[in-house]
Amino acid sequence: MSKNIYKNTKAVILREWRRMVGRPIYLFSSAFVMIFCYIFFLTFFSEGMPRSMPIGVVDMDHSYVSRTFIRNIDAVPQAEIVEHYVDYSEARDAMQRGEIYAFFMIDKDFERELMSSQQPEFNFYVNEAYIVAGSLTYKELVYVSNMGAAYVQKKMLELKGEEVEENEILAIVQPIANDSHMIANPYANYGVYLLNMLLPGIMQMLILLMTVFTIGFELKMNTTPELMKTANNSMFAALLGKLLPYTLLFSILGIGGNLILYQYMHFPMNGSLVWFSLATILFVMAYQAIGVLFIGLLPSLREALSLVAVYAILGVSFTGFTFPIEAMPRGVQVFQHFFPIRYYFKIYVAEALNGAPIRYSLIYFALITAFILLPFITYRRLRKAVMKPDNSDSAK
Amino acid sequence: MSDSKQSKIKFRHLRNIVSVLVEEYKRMLKDSGVMLIILGAAFLYPLLYSYVYLNETIRDMPIAVVDQSNTVRSRNFIKSIDATPDLQVTHTYNNLEEVKDPFYKGQIHGVLLIPADFSERINKKQQATVSTYSDMSSFLYYRTMALGVNFAMLDQNDQIKIERLNSMGKVGREAEIAAAPFTYKDVILYNEGMGYGSFLIPALLVLVIHQTLFFGIGMSTGTAREEDSFYQLIPPNSGRSIFHVVVGKALCFFSWYLVVSVYVLGFIPKLFNQPHIGNPLDIAILIIPFLLAATFFAMTLSVFIRNRETGFVVFLFTSLILLFLSGTSWPRSSMGQFWVNFSYLFPSTFGINGYVKINSMGANITQICDEYIGLWIQAGVYFITTMVVYKWQIGSSVKRNR
Numbered sequence: 001m002s003k004n005i006y007k008n009t010k011a012v013i014l015r016e017w018r019r020m021v022g023r024p025i026y027l028f029s030s031a032f033v034m035i036f037c038y039i040f041f042l043t044f045f046s047e048g049m050p051r052s053m054p055i056g057v058v059d060m061d062h063s064y065v066s067r068t069f070i071r072n073i074d075a076v077p078q079a080e081i082v083e084h085y086v087d088y089s090e091a092r093d094a095m096q097r098g099e100i101y102a103f104f105m106i107d108k109d110f111e112r113e114l115m116s117s118q119q120p121e122f123n124f125y126v127n128e129a130y131i132v133a134g135s136l137t138y139k140e141l142v143y144v145s146n147m148g149a150a151y152v153q154k155k156m157l158e159l160k161g162e163e164v165e166e167n168e169i170l171a172i173v174q175p176i177a178n179d180s181h182m183i184a185n186p187y188a189n190y191g192v193y194l195l196n197m198l199l200p201g202i203m204q205m206l207i208l209l210m211t212v213f214t215i216g217f218e219l220k221m222n223t224t225p226e227l228m229k230t231a232n233n234s235m236f237a238a239l240l241g242k243l244l245p246y247t248l249l250f251s252i253l254g255i256g257g258n259l260i261l262y263q264y265m266h267f268p269m270n271g272s273l274v275w276f277s278l279a280t281i282l283f284v285m286a287y288q289a290i291g292v293l294f295i296g297l298l299p300s301l302r303e304a305l306s307l308v309a310v311y312a313i314l315g316v317s318f319t320g321f322t323f324p325i326e327a328m329p330r331g332v333q334v335f336q337h338f339f340p341i342r343y344y345f346k347i348y349v350a351e352a353l354n355g356a357p358i359r360y361s362l363i364y365f366a367l368i369t370a371f372i373l374l375p376f377i378t379y380r381r382l383r384k385a386v387m388k389p390d391n392s393d394s395a396k
Numbered sequence: 397m398s399d400s401k402q403s404k405i406k407f408r409h410l411r412n413i414v415s416v417l418v419e420e421y422k423r424m425l426k427d428s429g430v431m432l433i434i435l436g437a438a439f440l441y442p443l444l445y446s447y448v449y450l451n452e453t454i455r456d457m458p459i460a461v462v463d464q465s466n467t468v469r470s471r472n473f474i475k476s477i478d479a480t481p482d483l484q485v486t487h488t489y490n491n492l493e494e495v496k497d498p499f500y501k502g503q504i505h506g507v508l509l510i511p512a513d514f515s516e517r518i519n520k521k522q523q524a525t526v527s528t529y530s531d532m533s534s535f536l537y538y539r540t541m542a543l544g545v546n547f548a549m550l551d552q553n554d555q556i557k558i559e560r561l562n563s564m565g566k567v568g569r570e571a572e573i574a575a576a577p578f579t580y581k582d583v584i585l586y587n588e589g590m591g592y593g594s595f596l597i598p599a600l601l602v603l604v605i606h607q608t609l610f611f612g613i614g615m616s617t618g619t620a621r622e623e624d625s626f627y628q629l630i631p632p633n634s635g636r637s638i639f640h641v642v643v644g645k646a647l648c649f650f651s652w653y654l655v656v657s658v659y660v661l662g663f664i665p666k667l668f669n670q671p672h673i674g675n676p677l678d679i680a681i682l683i684i685p686f687l688l689a690a691t692f693f694a695m696t697l698s699v700f701i702r703n704r705e706t707g708f709v710v711f712l713f714t715s716l717i718l719l720f721l722s723g724t725s726w727p728r729s730s731m732g733q734f735w736v737n738f739s740y741l742f743p744s745t746f747g748i749n750g751y752v753k754i755n756s757m758g759a760n761i762t763q764i765c766d767e768y769i770g771l772w773i774q775a776g777v778y779f780i781t782t783m784v785v786y787k788w789q790i791g792s793s794v795k796r797n798r
Contacts, residue, residue: 025702025706029709029710033713037717040717040735041720043734043735044731044732044735045726046732047730047732050727050729051730052730053729054729093763095585095757096757096758096759097753097764098749101727114577114578117573118573119572119573119578119579120578120579121578121581122578122581123580123581123582123583124580124582124583125583125585126582126583126585127584127586127587128584128586128590129586129594129757130595130723130724130727131587131590131592131595131725132535132726134587135590138582138584141582142546142582145580149576149577149578152577153574153577168521171522171523172521174523175524175552175560176473176518176523176526177524177525177526178527178528178546178549179527180528180530181529181530183532188538190535190726192532193534198716201716202713205712209708209709210709213706213709216705220705301705302429302704302705305705305709306432306708309712310437312712313712314444316716322536323448323449324537326454327453327454327455327536327592328449328450328451329447329450329451332447332448345533346502349502349533353532353533354500356496357500360500
């Protein structure tokens with residue numbers, strides 16, 4: 001019996017392989033797209049942290065102090081002064097055109113007021129409509145402003161004949177300082193934030209679409225009798241034979257991706273790459289199972305594909321890696337449990353980023369594995385559709 | 397004589413285009429799959445995303461404090477951190493080792509360590525250093541931690557500085573100026589609340605239009621190819637040409653999406669109180685070339701779609717790629733010239749940037765002339781490619797069927 005299953009499955013696998021190479025869509029929408037996305041995102045974020053973001057300056061004082069300020073700001077690696085504007089409205093116009101992400105403005109008489117202890121004020125303006133560029137330039141401008149204050153205070157005290165040491169002046173300007181540690185991502189590398197989950201986000205899309213497509217297309221084209229003949233009328237062998245080639249293909253793509261990110265690119269991997277790659281394989285199988293669930297639920301290529309496309313797109317949001325789940329309205333938070341990628345993310349955070357002991361991830365391994373059982377819910381329904389080709393939507 | 401002949405020719409063009417348009421509308425409205433995308437998805441996605449990202453930012457993010465100083469000063473500092481809208485101290489411990497468990501469990505997203513010599517150093521007029529540890533699994537955790545701690549720190553620093561200056565005999569205005577010889581004001585000009593939704597949603601709205609239009613046209617073309625019905629578009633002796641077919645078909649989707657755009661770009665931002673400081677007229681002027689470019693872009697690429705359903709399978713991943721290529725997230729100045737040039741191939745790039753600048757930053761149409769001209773160039777180029785592709789598709793369909 002089990003020997004038969006093996007033989008039948010093998011026959012279906014061979015048939016599936018011929019189909020895969022027979023039409024470009026199968027390998028294009030799996031291997032090609034995935035490899036393209038690896039290349040795209042790795043080169044896209046190759047800078048790691050945005051550097052030399054364009055900012056502007058309005059210097060109405062034209063003094064020694066204002067020029068010193070401008071030099072200091074220009075020295076910050078994250079920002080680069082690309083333009084001097086004559087007034088506020090000209091600078092704002094450039095900001096609205098998207099030419100600069102921020103500008104700062106030093107009013108007339110800044111130096112004179114500073115020297116005569118009138119506590120002048122200078123302004124800087126940031127555009128948070130582009131939140132990454134805005135937040136980063138904002139942080140740098142605050143830092144430079146504080147350092148500027150320290151520098152001026154030192155000079156002032158020196159003028160009054162009070163000799164002060166560098167660390168003393170720091171204690172005066174900033175009695176409490178913060179030594180900020182960014183766990184596992186010390187340079188706030190933006191690629192590390194995004195790539196580790198964006199790429200699985202794309203992969204779950206491809207797995208879902210491909211699983212539904214490869215089964216649904218048989219229903220649509222009425223090729224299921226031939227499929228069942230190859231499988232010697234064993235539904236189990238037919239399903240297994242159709243799925244296994246993709247399990248292998250996507251596992252290779254996933255683990256290959258892990259090797260590129262964590263070995264070649266040296267993204268943080270503070271736990272075990274073996275455990276994480278095991279999670280990758282379970283991730284592939286869980287999404288195949290959900291694909292089977294969808295086509296079983298709606299045994300029509302068009303309907304199942306439309307639904308699975310919506311589900312796949314939502315999965316990217318409900319991973320919770322850009323915008324955390326707990327910041328979402330309570331009513332939608334519950335949806336996180338419908339997406340294996342959410343648990344995959346949890347494993348990634350515990351294993352790769354934080355290097356937590358494996359016991360913290362075991363529950364998520366179990367939950368991902370549970371998804372693999374889902375096809376049994378619709379197994380009979382799918383079987384009926386496969387056995388009776390009239391059910392397909394091409395007959396409608 | 398020649399005048400009336402000319403107007404007759406013009407009239408013939410118009411009649412042919414309108415007849416294609418009417419046929420296409422009938423076909424589109426009858427196709428439940430296409431309607432699911434261009435009506436259902438275009439209606440629901442903006443609502444769904446606006447709701448998911450409604451809260452804009454994290455409030456009261458749970459953090460742990462390890463207070464090794466345990467003095468009035470350190471407790472004051474903790475209190476001022478707890479008082480920020482960003483952070484909430486949910487756990488207190490005596491050493492860093494104990495923090496690991498709640499951190500690994502995801503119960504806290506940051507740790508503040510106040511060292512034993514904290515108060516002592518402040519009292520000795522030295523600089524005291526606290527340490528913060530941020531959860532880096534999301535950019536927002538890190539930003540919330542940094543903002544909250546920074547805010548509380550500035551507050552404490554001001555208090556300590558005034559205290560010290562008072563003890564030196566400097567009081568009132570003199571003390572203030574000595575503490576801060578100059579001040580600065582940070583003004584956030586657009587997206588004042590630094591909200592995540594206010595940044596992402598405007599880009600997503602344009603992308604929803606671009607992608608549903610793309611998949612809608614893809615499905616409709618896939619159907620035509622499957623049924624091999626292209627030859628029917630030009631019945632013999634009808635006087636119809638490829639030009640009539642292309643313009644008629646494009647006008648069908650274009651006119652439908654004019655209405656969709658009013659809902660997605662005009663109504664949704666108001667409903668959810670997302671940024672909408674732009675002039676609606678400027679948005680309308682931008683949307684016309686955007687929809688034309690997106691329509692012809694989709695009609696051109698639909699040549700690769702052989703079945704009704706394959707559009708999703710082949711092109712769904714582009715939704716994420718196009719979002720990043722637009723440069724709303726990762727700044728365009730850091731993108732690398734190759735991908736910047738690549739991004740000009742897609743109407744979504746100009747559409748998203750133009751819309752964000754008008755809608756979220758109050759730019760007018762002259763300030764976004766680059767995007768505006770770019771879209772017209774795309775509309776022109778993709779119109780020509782559509783003509784070529786349709787000529788080939790209809791030609792081969794006619795050959796097979798007549």
